[in-house]
Amino acid sequence: EAITVQELANRMAEKGADLVKALFKMGMMVTVNQTIDQDTAELLVEEFGHTINRVSESDVDIDTAVDVDAPETLKARPPVVTIMGHVDHGKTSLLDALRGTDVVRGEAGGITQHIGAYQIKTKGGDLVTFLDTPGHEAFTEMRMRGANVTDIVILVVAGDDGLMPQTIEAINHTKAAGVPMIVAITKADKPEYNPQKIRERLLEHEIVVEAMSGDVQDVEVSAKSKAGLDELIEKILLQAELLELKANPDRAAEATVIEAKLDKGKGPLATVLVNRGTLKVGDILVVGTHSGRVRAMLDDKGRQVKTALPSAPVEVLGIGGVPMAGDTLAVVESETRAREVAAYRQEKATAKRTTTAPASLENMFSALSAKQAVIEYPVVVKSDVQGSTEAIVNALNKLSNDEIKVKILSSGVGAITESDVSLAAASGAPIIGFHVRPNAKAREMIERNKVRMKYFDVIYHLTDEVAKEMAGIWGPER
Ligand code: GDP
Numbered sequence: 001e002a003i004t005v006q007e008l009a010n011r012m013a014e015k016g017a018d019l020v021k022a023l024f025k026m027g028m029m030v031t032v033n034q035t036i037d038q039d040t041a042e043l044l045v046e047e048f049g050h051t052i053n054r055v056s057e058s059d060v061d062i063d064t065a066v067d068v069d070a071p072e073t074l075k076a077r078p079p080v081v082t083i084m085g086h087v088d089h090g091k092t093s094l095l096d097a098l099r100g101t102d103v104v105r106g107e108a109g110g111i112t113q114h115i116g117a118y119q120i121k122t123k124g125g126d127l128v129t130f131l132d133t134p135g136h137e138a139f140t141e142m143r144m145r146g147a148n149v150t151d152i153v154i155l156v157v158a159g160d161d162g163l164m165p166q167t168i169e170a171i172n173h174t175k176a177a178g179v180p181m182i183v184a185i186t187k188a189d190k191p192e193y194n195p196q197k198i199r200e201r202l203l204e205h206e207i208v209v210e211a212m213s214g215d216v217q218d219v220e221v222s223a224k225s226k227a228g229l230d231e232l233i234e235k236i237l238l239q240a241e242l243l244e245l246k247a248n249p250d251r252a253a254e255a256t257v258i259e260a261k262l263d264k265g266k267g268p269l270a271t272v273l274v275n276r277g278t279l280k281v282g283d284i285l286v287v288g289t290h291s292g293r294v295r296a297m298l299d300d301k302g303r304q305v306k307t308a309l310p311s312a313p314v315e316v317l318g319i320g321g322v323p324m325a326g327d328t329l330a331v332v333e334s335e336t337r338a339r340e341v342a343a344y345r346q347e348k349a350t351a352k353r354t355t356t357a358p359a360s361l362e363n364m365f366s367a368l369s370a371k372q373a374v375i376e377y378p379v380v381v382k383s384d385v386q387g388s389t390e391a392i393v394n395a396l397n398k399l400s401n402d403e404i405k406v407k408i409l410s411s412g413v414g415a416i417t418e419s420d421v422s423l424a425a426a427s428g429a430p431i432i433g434f435h436v437r438p439n440a441k442a443r444e445m446i447e448r449n450k451v452r453m454k455y456f457d458v459i460y461h462l463t464d465e466v467a468k469e470m471a472g473i474w475g476p477e478r
Contacts, residue, residue, distance in 0.1 A: 002035040012050050022047050027375040027404070069248035069276065077247045077310040078119065078127035079240035080149050080273060083134045084170035085156030090186040091134035093223035094156055098130060101229055104301070111302050116259035116271040117313035118300035122233055128240075129273065129311050131258065136166070136173045136419070138325070143177055143426040144449065145326030147256045149273050150179055152239050154232070159185045159220070160192040163201045169419045171205050172410040176378070176427045180243070182235050183209055183218040189225040247310035252331040253277035257287060257323045258313065268292075268322045271315050272308075272329050279308040279331065284338050285319070288327035289346040291338035292319035375404045377470055378429035380420050381411040382436050388459070389413055392434055395463045404470050415439045416453075425449040432462060 005023070009016040009032070016032035022044055023030055030036060036044075046068075083091045099105070099112065102120035112118075119129045131138070131150065139150060153174045157167055174181050183202065185195040199209050199218065208214025217235045221228035255272035263269050270287065272279070283294045295318030297305050308314040316329070320342075323329070332338050379396065383389040389411050396406045409423055416431055416438035422445070424431045430452035431438075438446060438453070446453050456462040 002037055003041055004033055004035050005030060006032040008036070008041055008044065012045065012048055014048055019044055019048075025375075069251065073248040073250065074246035075249055075310075077245050077249075078129050078312075079151045079236060079243070079245055080117075080129045080131065080311055081152045081154060081236060082131045082139050082150040083154045083156055084136045084139065084174065085134070086158070086161070086164035086166040086170075089156050089158040089161065089164070089167070090223055091156050094154075094184065094186060094221065095130060095132060095134060097221075097223040097226060097229055098233070100226075101233065113298065113300050113302040113315075115298070115300050115313060115315045117273060119311075119313060120233075122237070123230075124237075126237055127311070128233065128236055129313055133259070136170045137422070139177070140173050140419075140422040140426050142256075142326045144422060145324070147326040147328070148177065148179075149256050149258070149275075150177070151243060151245055152236060153177075153179050153181045154236075155181050155183045157183065157185050157198050157202075158187045159195045159198055160187050160190045162197065163205070168205065168412075169410070169423075171207065173423055173426075176409045176423055180239055181207070181216055182232070182239060183207065183216060184221050184228075184232055185218060186221050186223060188220045188222040188227055195220050245311075247276040249276070249278050249309055251277040252333075253279035253283065253308070253329070254331070255279060255308075255329040257325055257327040257329060259325050260319075260322050260327075262322050266317055268319045269315055269317060270319055270323050270329070271313055273313050274308050274310050275328075276310055277331065278310075279314065279316075279329075281306050283331045284333070284335055285316075285329055285331050286338045286341045286345075287319055287329035288321075288323040289342055290319050290321040290323055291335070291342040293335070294318050376407040377404055377466075378407045378409050378424075378427045379466070380409050380424045380429055380431045381434070382416050382420060382431065383413060383434035384436050386413050388434055391459060392432070392462060395459060396466060399463060399467050399470060406466070406470075416442050418442050418445055421445040421449065421451055424451045430454060432456065432466075434459070434462065 005019050006016045009019045020030065020032060083095055085091050098120065099118055103123060104121045114132060116133060117129060117131050119127055121127055142149060155170055157163065185198050187193060199212050202209060207216050209216045209218035211218055217239065219228050219232045219235055221232055253274055254276050255274045258271045258273055260270040281294050281297060285292055285294060294316055297308060297314040297316055299305050299314055305314060381389060381392055383392060393408055393411050400406050409427055409429055415436055416433055418441050420431055421442050433455045435457060
């Protein structure tokens, strides 16, 4: 599993000292002779722009085979959009209204199949994929499993209401994921509609929309009257253009499971989003711990399709079992190999269940992007009163320096909830509780996801502890 820095340097034909330097930037103090774990090694390989196929663990560990597409093979792909916001603010209605703008559906009169995602063709001929499960739970669940399929988040806020708890949660989750946001102020047909009030409230969360001279796109829409839908789609396409979303369509497919179920007649069914390559009927595949062959594929209009391109959602028939949302589907060259990989993963999954490795600082920082010049120390803060929360946030921000910055993923008042835990887990952050404790469900999630949780009653104990952890990242040498 582990490899010394020098050995990795040799394999990449790079200088050991350069790897040490890169590791330092990632927040790890190691010498060339020390060993680093697989995740860190992979980050380094990517950082140096190399492609390696691991030979250890035999060839079955396809998860760790780093295989990057050459730039000239990349072609533009449609954006994948998730809709988030408070309950009853109109997420489902907006998803339905957007679905109604699909020119293909208009022409062919296709029937709607809820497969977890759908794709529309705009009047201009562009494609946009929407995840059909609104809300940040699904979004964060996927992130916790290492799957980042969303390119753009639409934050839905009802213009006759205000920023509600789940609106704030959605903002925090989106920010933590680093995904660009478009604000849709919906229910524009209502007499109480007051979009300006929403824009002003968003400022408090450091979201400055275009109408307030900021750079976050916002749009006034109504799912009922359909006003603003075209504008929303235009803004999505504009954002997608800025992101320069690309994938290589001419290779063995890789896809992410969006949802999966067991159908009495058809057997296991999984909706996947193709990440790269083209998924074809007849392809041999591995997904999670299951192997199989694509027997048939259905799109969101219930039509049989033979191929699926990057960003396309399709329901796949022919998998040997029911995979989990967030699992990666990979096409392999033979059935023998598919079974081999599936068996290997099963073994690994069993081994993982029997070992209990608490989330460590190392894990936390190895997850950080090597490209970040300043290291971020993410935290989730909860306290019993607003005054304390503000005091803690201020005190924590003061601990930041040129090399390491405290990043408050969210700060709030009240008991620690499932949403706090999922946010912390997805970002590898500890939760800091001041005079508050987790509720029962949150406690269970903390244990399951091995999230680090610290309680304090005195603010300077809290800042001392965090300062110590931050210093620890640099090792005793500094
Ligand atoms: P969700 O919980 O965020 O998915 O919200 P829904 O889409 O279920 O909408 C909640 C309620 O608001 C429903 O009664 C909808 O009919 C209503 N609603 C949603 N969008 C609009 C809109 O644009 N205009 C009006 N007048 N009502 C809307």
